[in-house]
Amino acid sequence: MRPIRGPRRRRARRTRFGVAVVAAAIVVAGLALRTADPSALLQLRNLAFDEYQRLSPRTPDPDVPVRVVAIDEASLAELGQWPWPRTVIAEIVGQLRDAGAAAVAVDLAFSETDRADPRSALTSLPDGPARRELLASLGDTSSDRRLADDLATMPAVLGLILTNETGGGPVPVKSGFASAGDPPEPYLPAFTGVTAPIAPLRDAAAGLGAMNWIPDRDQIVRKVPLLFDVRDAVVPSLAAEALRVAQGASTIVVRASNASGQTAFGARSGINAVKIGAVAIETDARGAVRVHYRASDPSRFLSAADVLAGRIDPDAVAGRIVLIGATAPGLLDLRATPIDPAVPGVEIHAQLLEHVLSGARLVHPDWASGLEIVAFVALAILIATATGLLPVRFSVGLGLVVICAWIAASWVAFSRAGLLLDPTFPALGAAAVLFATTGYVGIREERDRRQIRSAFGRYVAPGLVEELVRDPEKLKLGGEIKEMTILFTDMRGFTTVSEGMDAERLTAFVNAFLTPLTDSVLAHRGTIDKYIGDAVMAFWNAPLDDPDHARNACRAALAMLEAIAAFNRRDHGHPPIAIGIGLNTGECCVGNLGSDRRFDYSVIGDDVNIASRLEGQTKAYGVPIIIGERTAAAVPDLALVEFDRVRVKGKKRPISLFGLFGDADHAGDPAFLAIRAAMDTLTDAYRAGRFDDAAAALDRLEQADDGRFATIVALYRERLLIHGGSPAPEGWTGVHDLETK
Template sequence: MWSRLYWLAVGGPLAAGLLVMGADPSPLADARNGLFDLYQRAAPRAYDPDLPVRVVDVDEASLARIGQWPWPRATVARLVDKLNASGAGAIAFDMVFSEPDRLDPAAVVGLLPEDVRAPVQTALAGRESNDEILARALGESPSVLGAVLTGTRTGATYPAKWGIAAAGDDPLAFVPRFAGAVAPLPGLAGAAKGIGALNWLPDRDQVVRRVPLLLALDGKLVPGLGAEALRVAQGATTYVVRASNASGDEGFGTQSGITAVKIGALDVPTDSQGEVRVRFTPTDPRRFLSAAAVLDGTVPREELEGRIVLVGTSAAGLMDTRATPIDAAVAGVEIQAQLIEHLVSGANLVRPDWARGAEMVLTAVLGLLLALVLPRVSALAAGVAGLGVVAALAAGAWFAFTRLDLLLDPMGPGWAVLGVYLMGVLALYRDEQKQKKWVRSVFGRFVSPQVVEKLAENPERLVLGGETREITILFCDLRDFTSLSETMDAQALTRFMNAYLTPMTEVVLAHGGTIDKYIGDAIMAFWNAPMDDPAHARNAALCALAMSARLDALNVEWRRQAEAAGRPFSPVRCGIGLATGPCCVGNLGSDQRLEYSCLGDDVNLASRIEGATKSMRVDILVSEATRAAVADLPFLEADLLMLKGKSRASQLYLLAGDAAFAGSDAFDTLARRHAALMSAYGAGHFSLARAAAEALASEGPDRLSRFYTLYAERCQDASTTPTPAGSIS
């Protein structure tokens, strides 16, 4: 048995490491950001001059040529006209026009001596103001103006140029919130095609690593400048925001935040706050065009045509500079440009929400494995192994960054492994062999190796509007759940439902199904949407068999637990109904809330078929269309039933087993005997049918015995109360 000292020695650094990783204090976050910055500097995104983004720069040359900033709004309007005439796809200003133009002639007149003011005012009468000239230019172009959100109410008008559709949890709960805004003048704001917030939230070291796509202003979502420029350039009208617990996102009830924002044709993954971590390039002069050159008409048209043009400044005196992971100082407008480049190029850089948990699990597993290994090998061998693990962690993190666009932190697991090694070796040197054996014994009783699994990525793009496609729908419901629930208190019922729904959900997902919803104790799922599944009916049928088998295994375990506790146990049964047919699938709901679901007559049919399993005394029934779509599974005719809510009778079938059973002699015999039973029953030969049903109930498959007993009872009833042959049950 290992000594207590050894446990303290290896458990101390491991527990401390896990506690620090779980708390994630600011110094640790700073160190992690520094490491991720090193990644970007070592392998930055290469600048592609063919990307449709350019910056029109109010640079030092422009200030020398045009004059000091701010320029008259008439000059800005001329710049907009030049860009629009060159075919710019969008013109976005990384600046705020929140006050009237001080250089407007009408404003300058007020500074003149009174004796000359009146003639000048007369001469200017009827002339458009500079702000009106700029508003006209903005209205004739795909323009986006900047605004700055603030923590205090300003009363400024902030018109919404966009629509918002949200799926899942309310995204307002996750984005940064602001109470007011410094917004463009109402006349300018009304003329522009879009308004984007210029805010970004740098980390503690004032380095900009993430740029928000969405923010909250007085209880409403507003887009950032980069997002709004992309929307206007694509002619889109609405942002689609997907958050936790949207259909297809595995939130399982937890409000983990925003997962993606769809802007036109772009489906952009985000962090939980709706921010994008940008993969930066070094500053490249090819990204910039001098504003003076644009005004002079010396910029080639191909540099502007079809591109998103951001207007900003790199002039040092205007002090619009920020730090990025790659550069210590870049123009603020360049960050917006690099965000758009990042999005349109399909680049991705994500610190996934599961990363910290996975790193903690990896730390625990590696620490425990190392603690197990140390007493069994020499210190040198353990040291080499520990260094190998640290090197593997670093290599794995680098691979994840360069090939998978994931940001994983090897420092926490690495330091924990190093701490476990050093402290474990020191403790082992002080222990006798007997103490080492004792520690091995205790460790072996309490710890088993755990397998670290990675999570499956990206939603798939959902169908935004409904589409009609053939799907197979499954409904699964517990039998006598009301009676069962009455025997449990709230906590016991919750534990039971979790113990039931979790494995059933795993079975559905393992067979390629889409969980639509949980309805109390019922599960609704479907196949062939959103991913194509040519064998959807077969996969759904196999899933139904697997769910039935899984419930049998659960009953064995529950019975064992009940017997161990000395309490009675009644087996839990379920009914499963399958139907196949054309349904409308897609993001269904309202503008405020969308869910990926399905609608159609066959959805209702599947639900009714599931309900019929109780009266038919079977666990699985399928529709005629499902049976026709699956050629290699053993189906048997069940009955022609008039289901509740249906205007005509529906032919239902039993699912007798899997494909192996379908090809067996046992099924051939069963099918012949079943056909004879149904023929005799349909012809009104109830005595003959009863004998066949009783024989099948005792000699056929156990899972169908209750079904054949039902037919025997029907024949008994029909013998005493004759029923027209072929009648509908």
């Protein structure tokens, strides 16, 4: 047994070593990719975390002190089209104040004076007594002043619009800021300009916050920044400012890397958390919160019309942060979230506040990236070890189990602890190791069977070999009817060429002759049926389907002529040889044909016999390739010439004979076109019985011919000598009956 076990052990060691090399290469490539962290990996992580949120959205808490006053379709229908006069906004703010709202944040831009104010309309009129009288009747209070007075009576926050325009005055900020650790400004989303509310409103508001969004590349709002940097000034978001004002806090505290208690080891890793009043909020390195969204629920909104009319329960507002914003689709303030394709922008502010105040947590901590890399390496080692020791089916099963285990661990971390552990990179990297290593083992196993396949493939088409390997049940008698193209080729003057050769030399010569012909067939998706001495039979469209079988057969025939020309250029010690090729397309029976003891994969049928007859007629017509009607119909762009219509022996239906002289490029050659035109005129006149016209066309053909049609010209000369000067016999069709097979 030692002589047997020794080679097996050596093969096993080589296999395990190869598996280790493959796994190590993938691990190194994976680590390099993870270090670069291209946008494709980020998008995969986002898609996975989005799916987690869809599977487990945040549970709504009715006690969370956040409400939205919606400028919805019902309010627009009751109060009129947008924009409303600011006196309406002032009345809504007053109603919320009277109901005891802790803070009101208005998600609307008030960067221009109220155009609905009658005073604004009167200022555009020419000056005169009537204009002054109307202005005096309106009093001194504008709608903007009315809104400013109401805002000044309660904790109110107005929105800023951050831009990337240069210039502008000072950045209006009403909150104080303090930081611990590294300066936070370099990590915050940066803008260069700001569009603020008009001065009366800006001065009256207790807070000012940015309304901006920063969606991901797919326009989904996953993270909401709490802070922004505008020309080195820190500006809070609308939600962050509302939270500060509602608590009566004066300062927002930012904690960054290298602060007390933060072990960044001197590295500048960004922001860790933001504290607003008594609320500490974990953030990413840029001061943004990844919101754990709940499904959008319009029933949780308060309609602006109901607030204005006093139709709400004061307990729904008392002690809560109330945001006023547009929710009607026509106002176009819609955003996409991981859960909903379109929600009002004001709801994202509200969901951020709900996320923070409900104690929800959705973070990717600093150590998570390291854990993901360790998980990838550990899974790769485990899978590579299993692949090297276990059969492929078991190692694949084990690999899939451990990959699923990591995905399950990521899900548990999300659903139980609010931790974002990337399921995609470790799982996909481990899957790459699994399939690469098992593929390597499969290749090694296939190599052991290669000798058998190689020997079998010498006699049967390679496609059939693979079909038989996959399904041994196909080794039985029987076949199928399908359209195929059949090729026969034979050497001209074999007897003369072989004279004087002994058996060994003759065998070498025939093998050297058949090899390029075989290569031409196989290179164009054909199957060798058999060798008949110096002849070759091949077919197309079996065992594997080939929709372009007629064209591939024609290309193979032209390649055979080129191969024989190259064969003749070599010194074989004998005169140049020539071949004739017949091609025909038709319905044939193909399959394993023979007896119970011995059978071959072959093809039979009338169209096979016709292909053989066409090859035989190449000698009679002096052309190297003759193809049948159906073959010609499938390749009309090739260089074809129809030169006769015949009735083969034993058949009643006549067929047209076409010579194949080149590819599509040759078909456009002017000299060839002249020959084909003369040949078409000749055959049309001959079949119509107009022998004088046929003789004239024959003269033109002879003048245009480059020597390839000499035999055909001679044949038609002989026929016209017989029929010339006499009218065509009754029932004349011009069909020539072949006397030989």
